[in-house]
Amino acid sequence: MFDALSARFAKTFGGLRGKGKISSSDIESAVEEIRSALLEADVAQEVVNLFTDRVQTQSASLLPTLQAGSNQAQAIFDVVNAELISILGSEARRIRFAKNPPTVVMLAGLQGAGKTTLAAKLAKFYKDQGNTPLLVAADLQRPNAVTQLQVLGQQIDVPVFAPEQGNGSGSAVQVARDGVAFAHSKLHNMVIVDTAGRLGVDDELMDEAIAIRNQIKPDEILFVIDAMIGQSAINTARAFQQGVGFDGLVLTKLDGDARGGAALSITEIIKRPIMFVSTGEKISDFDLFYPDRMASRILGLGDVATLAEQAKKALNPETTAKLEEKFARGDDFTLEDFLEQLEAMAKMGSMGKLLSMLPGAASMKKQIENFDESEITRTKAIVQSMTPHERRDIKVLNGTRRSRIARGSGRAVSEVNSLVERFSAAQKAMKQMRSGNVPAGMPAGMPDMRSAKPAVAHKKKSKSGNPAKRAAEERE
Amino acid sequence: MGIFSTFLSKIKVSDLLHKPDLDDVLSELIAADLGAELANKIIEETRKVKSETPEEALYSVLKSHLSLKPRELHIQSGLTTVMIVGVNGTGKTTTVAKLAQKFSPQGTVVLAAADTFRAAAVEQLQTWGERIGVEVVSGKDNSDPASVAFDAIERAGDLSASFLFIDTAGRLHNKSDLMNELGKIKRVIEKVSPVSEVLLVIDATTGQNGLQQAKVFAEAVNVTGIILTKLDGSARGGIALAIEDALDIPIKFVGTGESIDDFAQFDPAQYVKGLLS
Numbered sequence: 001m002f003d004a005l006s007a008r009f010a011k012t013f014g015g016l017r018g019k020g021k022i023s024s025s026d027i028e029s030a031v032e033e034i035r036s037a038l039l040e041a042d043v044a045q046e047v048v049n050l051f052t053d054r055v056q057t058q059s060a061s062l063l064p065t066l067q068a069g070s071n072q073a074q075a076i077f078d079v080v081n082a083e084l085i086s087i088l089g090s091e092a093r094r095i096r097f098a099k100n101p102p103t104v105v106m107l108a109g110l111q112g113a114g115k116t117t118l119a120a121k122l123a124k125f126y127k128d129q130g131n132t133p134l135l136v137a138a139d140l141q142r143p144n145a146v147t148q149l150q151v152l153g154q155q156i157d158v159p160v161f162a163p164e165q166g167n168g169s170g171s172a173v174q175v176a177r178d179g180v181a182f183a184h185s186k187l188h189n190m191v192i193v194d195t196a197g198r199l200g201v202d203d204e205l206m207d208e209a210i211a212i213r214n215q216i217k218p219d220e221i222l223f224v225i226d227a228m229i230g231q232s233a234i235n236t237a238r239a240f241q242q243g244v245g246f247d248g249l250v251l252t253k254l255d256g257d258a259r260g261g262a263a264l265s266i267t268e269i270i271k272r273p274i275m276f277v278s279t280g281e282k283i284s285d286f287d288l289f290y291p292d293r294m295a296s297r298i299l300g301l302g303d304v305a306t307l308a309e310q311a312k313k314a315l316n317p318e319t320t321a322k323l324e325e326k327f328a329r330g331d332d333f334t335l336e337d338f339l340e341q342l343e344a345m346a347k348m349g350s351m352g353k354l355l356s357m358l359p360g361a362a363s364m365k366k367q368i369e370n371f372d373e374s375e376i377t378r379t380k381a382i383v384q385s386m387t388p389h390e391r392r393d394i395k396v397l398n399g400t401r402r403s404r405i406a407r408g409s410g411r412a413v414s415e416v417n418s419l420v421e422r423f424s425a426a427q428k429a430m431k432q433m434r435s436g437n438v439p440a441g442m443p444a445g446m447p448d449m450r451s452a453k454p455a456v457a458h459k460k461k462s463k464s465g466n467p468a469k470r471a472a473e474e475r476e
Numbered sequence: 477m478g479i480f481s482t483f484l485s486k487i488k489v490s491d492l493l494h495k496p497d498l499d500d501v502l503s504e505l506i507a508a509d510l511g512a513e514l515a516n517k518i519i520e521e522t523r524k525v526k527s528e529t530p531e532e533a534l535y536s537v538l539k540s541h542l543s544l545k546p547r548e549l550h551i552q553s554g555l556t557t558v559m560i561v562g563v564n565g566t567g568k569t570t571t572v573a574k575l576a577q578k579f580s581p582q583g584t585v586v587l588a589a590a591d592t593f594r595a596a597a598v599e600q601l602q603t604w605g606e607r608i609g610v611e612v613v614s615g616k617d618n619s620d621p622a623s624v625a626f627d628a629i630e631r632a633g634d635l636s637a638s639f640l641f642i643d644t645a646g647r648l649h650n651k652s653d654l655m656n657e658l659g660k661i662k663r664v665i666e667k668v669s670p671v672s673e674v675l676l677v678i679d680a681t682t683g684q685n686g687l688q689q690a691k692v693f694a695e696a697v698n699v700t701g702i703i704l705t706k707l708d709g710s711a712r713g714g715i716a717l718a719i720e721d722a723l724d725i726p727i728k729f730v731g732t733g734e735s736i737d738d739f740a741q742f743d744p745a746q747y748v749k750g751l752l753s
Contacts, residue, residue: 040512040513042509111565112706114564150596226681229683230686236711253648255648256649257648258683
């Protein structure tokens with residue numbers, strides 16, 4: 001997502017930065033490049049015009065105030081960054097909880113946008129924050145949409161209100177109304193109503209959505225839209241806005257390589273914020289949307305804020321504290337610790353996703369996409385085939401032990417050898433770090449990052465043959 | 477206002493294909509998701525065509541960018557095996573049902589529910605199978621899709637079926653592991669029965685990303701045709717023209733509505749007209 005756009009921006013600014021003195025014609029040609037990049041990314045034409053006009057005007061008026069020798073390219077970069085943030089909606093917005101529970105959230109959108117999956121993701125997200133959501137299966141059109149929601153509900157342990165099996169029969173309005181009443185009586189503090197997908201022009205289904213809205217008076221209506229949508233995004237969003245109306249947007253399938261034109265178009269035109277993004281097939285692949293972080297990603301600055309948050313979420317504070325203590329005591333970092341780190345990393349999501357949040361990720365897009373996720377699984381298998389004693393002290397690993405481990409993990413002995421070798425090197429590096437190359441008192445609030453470091457650093461070594469990793473390493 | 481009315485209203489009062497009017501047409505073509513580059517190319521070519529009316533010129537240029545390959549389903553003697561592939565949410569399962577409905581008058585149809593990933597996808601296809609009256613072969617949730625496809629071929633053989641349509645799980649084309657899985661499914665099928673067609677389902681609302689989808693799927697499983705779905709919405713499906721132009725993969729069918737019968741053989745003239753409406 002946004003990678004292609006990032007690459008184009010990088011090229012444009014690379015050109016500008018290479019110039020000692022920027023002229024107004026340089027600005028014009030940069031703006032022209034931005035225009036064609038945005039069009040290629042499916043950004044709606046009216047938004048492209050707005051955006052490029054603003055950048056052009058602001059940069060042109062800024063130029064005379066900049067002295068030669070000062071960083072002119074950076075100043076223009078800042079203009080583009082600020083405009084991007086503004087077009088993406090400026091501020092992050094979250095679900096507003098109703099004063100009197102339950103908070104009713106209704107989902108609407110085109111067919112195939114991913115509403116049913118999103119309903120479950122939303123429920124899981126808010127459940128994890130201590131809420132008690134109820135899912136209501138009011139998509140009675142698509143065959144087995146109700147079953148799909150029930151299966152997902154079971155997976156995330158959230159009750160699903162589904163009195164009708166759907167498949168074209170039953171009243172969605174009735175189901176929605178009863179669902180909210182049910183939530184009321186069972187003291188759920190949140191209700192998420194899945195509705196049938198519809199085409200923007202289909203009056204019948206739009207009327208049904210309006211009828212549901214009028215019955216349940218939702219606190220939030222979320223419009224779910226596929227990030228891969230083209231120029232029809234604006235018209236579709238307008239049709240929904242004029243029909244059922246909506247308070248916020250959810251972008252789905254952001255893990256694809258779509259260039260995200262819809263994201264950059266709708267907020268500006270319809271004046272509704274993007275609230276959430278869905279980034280993968282797993283229920284946990286779901287994030288809050290931050291305009292500034294997204295702008296950073298588009299401009300190739302990476303999204304380190306999100307990366308740090310995910311690290312914090314994935315790392316168990318207890319193990320982190322334990323590790324820190326060990327570190328302070330001067331104990332060795334062992335394969336046992338390493339295994340824990342690997343597992344924490346797996347919880348953070350795929351390696352490809354993590355790498356794509358690093359600054360400059362766009363330039364190593366191919367490598368990130370081709371990153372072999374099973375490398376982590378294989379490494380884990382090798383470590384798991386060791387006895388606890390071996391994990392604590394790799395020096396005991398003689399030939400017999402190594403060949404047993406290789407057999408146990410289904411890997412070659414040479415792979416075991418290379419893991420052991422690389423791990424010893426990492427251990428040594430950590431000892432050196434401790435012996436004074438790193439300031440002893442790291443700022444409070446940083447322990448997560450510090451303890452995450454060994455694993456990350458080590459993984460990099462383990463994949464030194466992989467260009468993506470190498471690039472990431474060099475960037476550190 | 478549609479592209480034609482825009483176009484013609486300007487044309488009447490000005491010289492043929494005057495520059496500012498062409499800008500309007502260009503912007504309409506971009507709005508139809510043809511992509512800026514192809515839209516520019518088409519305008520340039522239209523300018524050069526000598527034709528009675530500007531309308532005819534534009535028509536003929538647009539048509540010249542369509543593929544010349546046959547648009548009928550390639551039917552083999554014995555069993556015709558068709559794989560249906562595509563990214564998530566384009567309407568693959570519904571399309572499989574529509575294909576079954578269309579071809580069941582011509583012979584016995586078997587469906588393979590090889591989307592074992594999405595919750596209730598198998599049930600969705602089974603419901604369709606019951607409605608249409610065709611057999612659906614399925615495995616358990618999360619079972620190996622290749623083995624479901626394999627079982628379906630055996631079953632199709634037992635029934636001396638004429639058509640086997642295989643539904644696969646939606647996958648984003650940039651997930652290389654999932655694309656490899658698709659390749660594997662195809663190879664497993666080919667061990668027992670030739671694959672007559674691999675049809676890629678593209679959502680008409682898709683933007684320029686559709687081109688990338690087609691490229692990657694074509695590399696992975698040698699796509700032989702496109703099915704363009706949701707053409708009844710507000711989108712005009714210009715991305716399909718871009719795909720035909722770039723990759724020479726013909727659109728074979730279009731999905732035009734929610735009912736099982738809203739499905740037709742692709743008609744180039746009608747499509748080009750729709751593109752401009």
